[in-house]
Amino acid sequence: MGIKPISMRLEIKEGVRNNQLIDDSYNNDLDGLKLALPLYRRYEEKKKVLIISDFIETGIAEEELYRQITQLIENQKIEKIIGIGAQIERNKHHFKQIHTYSTAESLIESGDLTGLHDSVILLKGARKFAFEKIVNALETKTHCTQLEINLDALQHNLSYYRSVIGTNTKIMGMVKAQAYGAGAVEIAKILQTQGIEYLTVAYTDEGVHLRNNGIYSPIMVMNPQVEEFDKMVSYALEPEIYNFSLLAAIDEYSTNQNKNIKIHIKLDTGMKRLGFEMSDIPKLMDELNQMPQLWVVSILSHLAASENPKHKEFTLYQINQFKEAAQAISDRLGYKPLWHIANSAAIQNYPEAHLDMVRLGISMYGISGNSVEKNALENVLTLKTFISQIKNVAKGETVGYGRIGQFEEDGKIATLAIGYADGYSRALGNGQGVFEIHGQLCPTIGSICMDMCMVDVSKIKGIKEGDEAIVFGGKIQLGQLAKSAQTIPYEMMTSISSRVKRIYIRE
Numbered sequence: 291m292g293i294k295p296i297s298m299r300l301e302i303k304e305g306v307r308n309n310q311l312i313d314d315s316y317n318n319d320l321d322g323l324k325l326a327l328p329l330y331r332r333y334e335e336k337k338k339v340l341i342i343s344d345f346i347e348t349g350i351a352e353e354e355l356y357r358q359i360t361q362l363i364e365n366q367k368i369e370k371i372i373g374i375g376a377q378i379e380r381n382k383h384h385f386k387q388i389h390t391y392s393t394a395e396s397l398i399e400s401g402d403l404t405g406l407h408d409s410v411i412l413l414k415g416a417r418k419f420a421f422e423k424i425v426n427a428l429e430t431k432t433h434c435t436q437l438e439i440n441l442d443a444l445q446h447n448l449s450y451y452r453s454v455i456g457t458n459t460k461i462m463g464m465v466k467a468q469a470y471g472a473g474a475v476e477i478a479k480i481l482q483t484q485g486i487e488y489l490t491v492a493y494t495d496e497g498v499h500l501r502n503n504g505i506y507s508p509i510m511v512m513n514p515q516v517e518e519f520d521k522m523v524s525y526a527l528e529p530e531i532y533n534f535s536l537l538a539a540i541d542e543y544s545t546n547q548n549k550n551i552k553i554h555i556k557l558d559t560g561m562k563r564l565g566f567e568m569s570d571i572p573k574l575m576d577e578l579n580q581m582p583q584l585w586v587v588s589i590l591s592h593l594a595a596s597e598n599p600k601h602k603e604f605t606l607y608q609i610n611q612f613k614e615a616a617q618a619i620s621d622r623l624g625y626k627p628l629w630h631i632a633n634s635a636a637i638q639n640y641p642e643a644h645l646d647m648v649r650l651g652i653s654m655y656g657i658s659g660n661s662v663e664k665n666a667l668e669n670v671l672t673l674k675t676f677i678s679q680i681k682n683v684a685k686g687e688t689v690g691y692g693r694i695g696q697f698e699e700d701g702k703i704a705t706l707a708i709g710y711a712d713g714y715s716r717a718l719g720n721g722q723g724v725f726e727i728h729g730q731l732c733p734t735i736g737s738i739c740m741d742m743c744m745v746d747v748s749k750i751k752g753i754k755e756g757d758e759a760i761v762f763g764g765k766i767q768l769g770q771l772a773k774s775a776q777t778i779p780y781e782m783m784t785s786i787s788s789r790v791k792r793i794y795i796r797e
C-alpha cells in the first residue's frame with residue numbers, strides 16, 4: 291500500500307464548437323498513442339484531429355521513432371495533425387501534413403485552434419508541454435457546482451472488499467437515498483456490471499426507479515408499505531419484514547394472489563430501530579412455519595456501533611445473538627437463507643460477521659475510519675465549485691449577511707457558487723470550512739448564504755474569476771469537512787442538492 295501511481299487519466303470532454311476532446315495529455319509515448327488511437331472510432335461522424343508533443347525518453351532513435359509514429363497513424367484518416375516541440379518540428383518531413391509549433395502557448399496564439407469544429411480531437415502531450423493550456427482553450431467551460439464520481443475508484447474499492455471477504459461471501463450494495471447522493475442508477479449500474487449479488491433501497495419507489503433504468507439485480511426494500519405490495523411484486527422488489535403486522539399482511543397478500551413471495555427477515559439485536567426482538571423469535575418461527583408460500587431469502591440484523599472499538603463487546607454480543615437466532619430460524623425453516631449483519635465498518639473490523647453476505651454502503655466511496663482500510667481505498671467523490679467574483683476588501687469592511695465577516699487588514703475575497711441550498715452547511719461559515727483553490731486552503735469568511743459563500747483569498751496569487759474551488763475530495767477530505775460542520779460524511783453526502791450536477795468519470 292502507500293505509494294500510488296500518478297493518475298494517468300484520460301478524460302472525454304465536451305469541447306467548444308461541437309468538438310469532442312479526448313484528453314490524454316499526461317503522457318506521450320508510443321504505447322500510449324497506440325492505446326488511444328482506437329478511441330477515435332467512437333466518433334465516426336466527426337473529423338479527426340491529433341495534437342501531439344515531442345515524444346520523450348522513448349529510447350528509440352528519432353528516425354526510427356518517427357517512422358513508427360507515422361505508421362501508427364497512417365490508416366486513421368486523420369484530417370489534421372498539430373505537433374508541439376522542437377523534435378517533432380525537426381521530423382516534420384515524416385508526415386504527409388502537419389502544423390508544428392514550438393510551445394502550447396504559440397499554438398494558442400496562432401489562432402489555429404479556433405478553426406477546429408465538429409471534430410474529435412485527441413490530445414497527447416508529455417507533461418512538460420503543458421497541454422492543459424490547450425485543453426483549457428478548447429473545452430466548454432462548465433461553470434457549475436459539480437460532484438465528480440470516479441467510477442474506476444469505486445470499482446477498485448469494490449474489488450478491495452471482494453478480496454477482504456473472500457469468495458464465499460456475497461455483497462449487498464446499499465443504494466438507498468440516491469446511493470448516498472452519488473446517483474442511484476449510475477452506481478447501481480456499475481455495481482451490477484461488477485456482479486454485485488444484491489442491491490438495497492429504503493423505499494419501493496427507489497426500487498421502481500432502478501427497475502425502470504435497466505437494473506435487473508435482486509433488490510431488497512427496507513421500508514415496504516402494505517399498500518405498495520402490488521407494485522413491489524410487479525417490479526420484482528423484495529420486502530424486508532420487520533414486525534408481525536407486516537408479516538401477516540404479506541402472508542395475506544401472497545395467499546390472496548396465490549403467489550410465492552421472497553421476503554427478508556429483519557432481527558433487532560440491539561440497534562433498537564427495526565426488527566423482531568429476540569423474544570419474538572419463537573412466535574416468529576411458529577408463524578413462518580404456517581406460511582410456506584413465503585420464501586425467506588435472507589435473515590439480517592444491523593450493528594449499532596461497528597465503527598467504534600469502544601463498543602467491541604456489544605458488537606460481538608449482537609453478532610452472537612444474531613447467529614443464534616438465525617440458526618434457530620433456519621433450522622425450523624428447513625433451509626438456509628442468507629445471513630447478513632455487517633455494514634461497511636464491520637467488514638474491516640469484524641471478519642466473524644461476514645457470514646453469507648455483507649452490506650456495503652459508505653466505504654464503497656472510499657470513506658472509512660480504519661487507517662488500514664483507508665489506505666487501501668481510493669477516493670470516489672470530489673465536489674467542485676468555481677469563483678464567481680473576486681473583490682478587494684479594505685481594512686474594517688465586513689463581508690456578507692449580518693456583517694459577521696470582518697477584515698482586520700486590507701484583503702481579497704472570492705465569492706463561490708455554492709451555498710447551504712447546495713448542501714454546504716451554514717455551520718461551515720466564519721472559517722469553519724475551507725476550500726482548495728490553486729492547491730491552497732482558503733477559509734470561509736462571513737456566513738454561508740443560500741447559493742453562495744465567500745472565502746478569504748488574500749494570500750492567493752494569480753487567481754481569477756471562473757477558477758475552480760474544491761469543496762472536498764482533493765486536499766480536503768469529506769470526513770474532515772463533515773467534522774468541521776459537526777456532522778458525519780453520510781449526512782454531508784446525502785445533503786448535496788439535486789441541482790448539483792453529477793459527473794461520472796472513468797480514468
Ligand SMILES: *Cc1c(COP(=O)(O)O)cnc(C)c1O
Pocket residue numbers: 464592632633634635649650651652653
Ligand atoms: C445504510 C445501511 C447499511 C450500510 O451502512 P454503511 O455504514 O454505509 O456501510 C447497512 N445496513 C443497513 C440496514 C442500512 O440501513
